[in-house]
Amino acid sequence: MSLQTTLTAALHRRLSIGLRCFGLSVSLSFGLSLGLIASLLPGSAAAWGPAGHETVGAIADQLLQGSHAAAQVQKIQLSNLRTGSVWADCARSVALLKGKWTYVVDPKYKAACGIFETPASEALMVDFVRRNASYCGFMAGHTRCRHEAYHFTDISIDQPGYSPQLPGAAPNDLVQAIGAAITVLQGGKSPAPFDIANPREALRLLTHYIGDLHQPLHVGSVYLDDAGKPVSPATDQEAKDHSNAGGNAILLGSIKLHALWDNVPDKLSVSLQAGAGATEARQVQPATGPITQWPTAWASETVSQSAQVFQGLHIGAKTAAQPGSSAAWPATSDEPAYRLARENLQHAQLVKAGARLAQVLKAIWP
Numbered sequence: 024m025s026l027q028t029t030l031t032a033a034l035h036r037r038l039s040i041g042l043r044c045f046g047l048s049v050s051l052s053f054g055l056s057l058g059l060i061a062s063l064l065p066g067s068a069a070a071w072g073p074a075g076h077e078t079v080g081a082i083a084d085q086l087l088q089g090s091h092a093a094a095q096v097q098k099i100q101l102s103n104l105r106t107g108s109v110w111a112d113c114a115r116s117v118a119l120l121k122g123k124w125t126y127v128v129d130p131k132y133k134a135a136c137g138i139f140e141t142p143a144s145e146a147l148m149v150d151f152v153r154r155n156a157s158y159c160g161f162m163a164g165h166t167r168c169r170h171e172a173y174h175f176t177d178i179s180i181d182q183p184g185y186s187p188q189l190p191g192a193a194p195n196d197l198v199q200a201i202g203a204a205i206t207v208l209q210g211g212k213s214p215a216p217f218d219i220a221n222p223r224e225a226l227r228l229l230t231h232y233i234g235d236l237h238q239p240l241h242v243g244s245v246y247l248d249d250a251g252k253p254v255s256p257a258t259d260q261e262a263k264d265h266s267n268a269g270g271n272a273i274l275l276g277s278i279k280l281h282a283l284w285d286n287v288p289d290k291l292s293v294s295l296q297a298g299a300g301a302t303e304a305r306q307v308q309p310a311t312g313p314i315t316q317w318p319t320a321w322a323s324e325t326v327s328q329s330a331q332v333f334q335g336l337h338i339g340a341k342t343a344a345q346p347g348s349s350a351a352w353p354a355t356s357d358e359p360a361y362r363l364a365r366e367n368l369q370h371a372q373l374v375k376a377g378a379r380l381a382q383v384l385k386a387i388w389p
């Protein structure tokens with residue numbers, strides 16, 4: 024494979040994965056030239072909205088009110104969890120431009136990231152990305168090697184739960200990233216391949232990643248053959264061959280399935296942040312056992328929840344890549360039942376994420 028082919032493949036993967044966050048996503052076309060992809064990179068790094076993450080942070084802020092943990096949060100990051108919840112996504116606007124890691128302001132995400140757009144704050148994002156993009160030599164731009172892979176794992180929904188040995192899991196996946204952030208907040212050293220410099224960085228990452236852990240398509244995946252039928256991958260290679268990048272390559276009309284699930288309805292995020300979320304979160308069953316086992320237990324639960332994403336969804340045969348669009352599986356959904364089921368599951372998952380973020384922080388700072 025030539026260098027250009029390799030890089031193009033890597034960048035395609037990055038574009039596809041770069042959209043995977045809990046918020047509003049947009050559809051990007053594939054099959055672009057390398058030059059065009061390079062020109063799109065800064066924008067692609069932030070194609071999401073903050074509503075889901077801010078909701079998770081706001082619920083945990085309310086649950087922690089008046090606690091030792093809340094005081095520690097303020098002391099460490101000089102803001103509440105809600106504000107810090109989007110930092111890990113804002114850092115995705117750091118791009119390697121002419122050999123220099125640079126934060127690229129995207130006006131579309133000013134509302135979410137504007138608070139971090141000062142020279143001092145941008146330097147912190149650049150520093151994080153530089154440290155967490157350097158483990159794969161010239162392939163450092165590949166999503167499997169970068170901080171962008173910290174936002175997801177891809178476990179087949181026919182598995183009983185998450186295990187780091189399963190196809191679709193990775194040493195730098197979401198579950199491992201949460202474990203690393205917890206370790207740093209407990210006073211430990213950041214375990215490789217993660218390079219988390221200090222408690223402030225760890226807290227911002229943890230707040231964000233606990234949100235991602237509850238977005239079904241950041242954790243559970245249906246692997247598909249060319250006819251659109253589910254397959255069960257036995258190896259990483261089979262997982263790669265049958266991947267739809269967390270639903271980014273499944274299209275409902277022109278909308279990516281992943282984007283649909285990222286997009287939290289306004290009325291839901293507003294009501295949950297206004298207090299309904301905290302009230303419901305107090306009813307969430309707390310995790311038991313050692314804190315080190317919680318991320319795996321919660322990921323396993325999300326794997327089972329993510330099966331619901333594929334109920335009432337009819338996936339067709341894969342279409343070939345065309346100029347301006349990548350290969351994808353077209354799909355239709357049973358409406359309005361599918362939308363209602365989606366909003367119900369998003370609601371439940373946001374509440375659980377807020378409750379669990381608060382539980383982790385209380386366990387770290389009792």
Ligand SMILES: [Zn+2]
Binds near residue numbers: 044
């Ligand atoms: Zn994310």
